Structure formats: C-alpha cells, structure tokens
Amino acid sequence: MKAAKIYGAKDIRVEETSVPSLEAGHVLIKVDYAGICGSDMHEYMAGTFPIRTQPVLGHEFSGTVVEIGEGVTEMQPGDKVAVEPLIACGHCANCRRGMANLCTNSSGYGYSLSGGFAEYAVVREQNAFKLPEGMDVKLGALVEPTAVAVHAVRQSTLRLGDTAAIFGAGPIGLLLLQAVKAAGASEIIVVEVSDERREKALELGATHVIHPVEADAVQQIKELTGGGVDVAFDAAGVQATFLSGVSAVRKGGEFKVVSLWEQPVTFSPNSFVKTEAKITGSYAYVNLFPEVIRLLARGIIDGNKVITSLIPLEDIVGKGFEALASDRKQCKILVDMQLS
Structure with a gap:
C-alpha cells in the first residue's frame, strides 16, 4: 500500500509499505479520508515529536x-x-482518575502505530466507532478534531449565556466557535487575521470578528462585553494571541489554551494575578467520540464548512502541508483516498 511517512522537518514522502498485520481484536480499515492536523503541521515545520516511533x-x-x-x-x-487514535494504558494514575487523555503510558495511531495517511490501517475494535446510516464518511475524519474542541468547551467554565472570545479561526478555532455556540454563549468574538476565515466565522455564528492588526482586539472585546469575556480560547498558539487572550477576559474569567506551541511565550504574571483570571489548558478528549459523531451527523456542528480542500495522497506535501503553511484561505484539508 501507499503511505505518507515523515522523516524530519519538511521531509514527508509517499512510499510503498506493507499493510499492518491484522491481529485478534482488531479490524482492517480501508481509509477513505484523513485530515491534516495542526500537530501534523508542527512536525512538518519543526521536526518529529519524541513520541513518534514509526513514520506513517x-x-x-x-x-x-x-x-x-x-x-x-x-x-x-x-x-x-471513525477512528479514535489514542490508546490509553488503563492502569496509570491518570487513567484511574478518568483522565485517559493524560495517560503516562499511551500509544496512538499516527504516532507510535501506523496512521491514516495510508491506504489501509489496522486498529483495535474499541478504537473504531460506527458512523450512523447516511452520515458522510468524510465527516468521520473530523470527529477527532471536533472532539478536541468539544472537550475544551466542556472543561472550561463557560455557561449558558456567557460571553466568549476565540483567538484563531483555523480548523480548531472554527470548531470551537460552533461548540461554544452549541453550549449557549450569548456573544462569540473571533479574532483572526485572515479575511476569508473571519467571513467563515461570521457564517458559522460569530457575533463579532476582529482583525488584530487593524484594530486593538483587547480594547474592542472589553468595549463589546463591558470589561472582558467570561472565557477566551487560544486556538492559534503564538505570543500575540496569548497576551491578548489573557488580557481579554473579565476579572475572575478564564483563558483556555487549546493550541500546541512551537515557541515559548513571555508574559507578566501580573496580567492575571491582579484580575484573578485563570489560565488553563485543554488536551485531546476523554470518551467523547459517540457524542461528537451525533453532533456532526445532525449538523449541530457543521463539519463541511470547515473543509476547504480534498487532495490525493500523492499531493499531500504540495497541496496539503505547503498549502496550509502558505495560504491562509485554507482551513481543513482532507486527503481523499479515492482521488489519484
């Protein structure tokens, strides 16, 4: 079979490789769609993660x-x-606490086990979740990133009627927007430099959008909300959004960091000490795939609006990773295994 393998920064190759062996308790899946994630982009731009033990x-x-x-x-x-990639050990302290996403002995498809940028994948039965009749299979490739967004909102202090800001309107940001809307936020402010992504945010339910280069995002957010939002989410992962996010929440509010970071940030702790704001993180998800499948199947979260391109596996570098790196109009790019 053909598969996309990573060997280092800016070094992904589509190569012939063997189909993983089918074992007891596992299923062989012919991959239909696979999405390029922000974490995939981090590896492409900066080099492979330490958890990677195989290249697919x-x-x-x-x-x-x-x-x-x-x-x-x-x-x-x-x-x-749809495939849930995380395999938790079930025995470590975090797993016993119900935090399988923070398992200290985890493995996962696409990292330690052969992933979905391949014609076939072998996964454990319990990691494969049936899609309901009539659900578009390509939406199944959005279950994992949507679960990231839903988990972040569930872990946050956001309540019905609260105000929210989202920094970054890439795939996770746009999915966060829809999850926040579904959770009942009364005002949703999206901060994004791309004209196309701001327009998409308005289409998906943002009440306000702000271009952070052309306007003071923090000032506008405070004016719109009478002092700051209840919860701000960082889905961009850069110094500017961190500083703005911390400053955009009301006193006692929450800044929820969802993105991964290539570089550390510098900030003054006074920015949240003096306001008693909370800075919290959100990582992956726990037992959410069935609920997220229903959200996508019923259109409560519109996955189709996030997809901007379908590409063949052979073009995963040029039309996939490089396109995402250079074209802000792109959002979620899916590899369509039916294309050649």
Missing part, C-alpha cells in the same frame, strides 16, 4: 471495515467508522 502519519481518519480479526464482535465488513 495521520490521526484524524475515517474509512470502511474490510476485514475483522478473531474475537471482534461489534464490527462487520462494510461498516463505516
């Missing part, structure tokens, strides 16, 4: 079950599925 990328993917291993009881060939 791709942890946001959906497909069709073509063969089942011994002991599989809930899956049948022909089932359309």
Whole structure:
C-alpha cells in the first residue's frame, strides 16, 4: 500500500509499505479520508515529536471495515467508522482518575502505530466507532478534531449565556466557535487575521470578528462585553494571541489554551494575578467520540464548512502541508483516498 511517512522537518514522502498485520481484536480499515492536523503541521515545520516511533502519519481518519480479526464482535465488513487514535494504558494514575487523555503510558495511531495517511490501517475494535446510516464518511475524519474542541468547551467554565472570545479561526478555532455556540454563549468574538476565515466565522455564528492588526482586539472585546469575556480560547498558539487572550477576559474569567506551541511565550504574571483570571489548558478528549459523531451527523456542528480542500495522497506535501503553511484561505484539508 501507499503511505505518507515523515522523516524530519519538511521531509514527508509517499512510499510503498506493507499493510499492518491484522491481529485478534482488531479490524482492517480501508481509509477513505484523513485530515491534516495542526500537530501534523508542527512536525512538518519543526521536526518529529519524541513520541513518534514509526513514520506513517495521520490521526484524524475515517474509512470502511474490510476485514475483522478473531474475537471482534461489534464490527462487520462494510461498516463505516471513525477512528479514535489514542490508546490509553488503563492502569496509570491518570487513567484511574478518568483522565485517559493524560495517560503516562499511551500509544496512538499516527504516532507510535501506523496512521491514516495510508491506504489501509489496522486498529483495535474499541478504537473504531460506527458512523450512523447516511452520515458522510468524510465527516468521520473530523470527529477527532471536533472532539478536541468539544472537550475544551466542556472543561472550561463557560455557561449558558456567557460571553466568549476565540483567538484563531483555523480548523480548531472554527470548531470551537460552533461548540461554544452549541453550549449557549450569548456573544462569540473571533479574532483572526485572515479575511476569508473571519467571513467563515461570521457564517458559522460569530457575533463579532476582529482583525488584530487593524484594530486593538483587547480594547474592542472589553468595549463589546463591558470589561472582558467570561472565557477566551487560544486556538492559534503564538505570543500575540496569548497576551491578548489573557488580557481579554473579565476579572475572575478564564483563558483556555487549546493550541500546541512551537515557541515559548513571555508574559507578566501580573496580567492575571491582579484580575484573578485563570489560565488553563485543554488536551485531546476523554470518551467523547459517540457524542461528537451525533453532533456532526445532525449538523449541530457543521463539519463541511470547515473543509476547504480534498487532495490525493500523492499531493499531500504540495497541496496539503505547503498549502496550509502558505495560504491562509485554507482551513481543513482532507486527503481523499479515492482521488489519484
């Protein structure tokens, strides 16, 4: 089969490789769609993560079950599925506390195990979630990033009627916007430099959008909300959004960091000490795939509005990673395994 393998920064190659062996309790999936994630971009731009122990990328993917291993009881060939990439150990202290996303002994598809930027993948039965009849399979590739957004909102202090700001309107930012809207935020302010992404944010329910180069985002947010939002989310991961996000929340509010960072930030702790604002992080998700599948299947979160391109596997570098690096109009790019 063909698969996209990463060997270092700016070094991804589509190569022939063997199909992973089907084991007991596992299913063989013909991959239909796989999404390029922000964390994939981090590895492409800055080099591979220490957790990577094999080269086949791709942890946001959906497909069709073509063969089942011994002991599989809930899956049948022909089932359309979304794959949850995280495999928690189930035994460490964090797993026992119900925080499988923070498992200290985890593994995962696309990192330590062969991922979804390949024609076929073998996954554990419990990591494959059936898609309901009539749900577009390409939306299955958005279940994983949508779960990241939904988890962040659930972990935040946001309540019905609260105000929210989202810094960055890439895939996670736009999914956060929809999750915040579904949670009942009364005002949703999106801060984004791209004209196209700001327009998309308005289309998806933002009440206000701000270009942070042309306007003072913090000042505008405070004017719009009478002193700052209840919760701000960082979905960009750069110095400017961190500083603005911390300053944009009301006294006692929350700044929730969802993005991954290539560089450390410098800031004054006085910015939240004097306001008793909270800075919190959100990482991955815990037991959310069934709920997120329903949100996407029923259009409560519109995944199609986030997808900007479908590309063949052979063009994953030029039309995928390089396009995302250079073209701010792009948002979620999916590799479509049916294209050639």
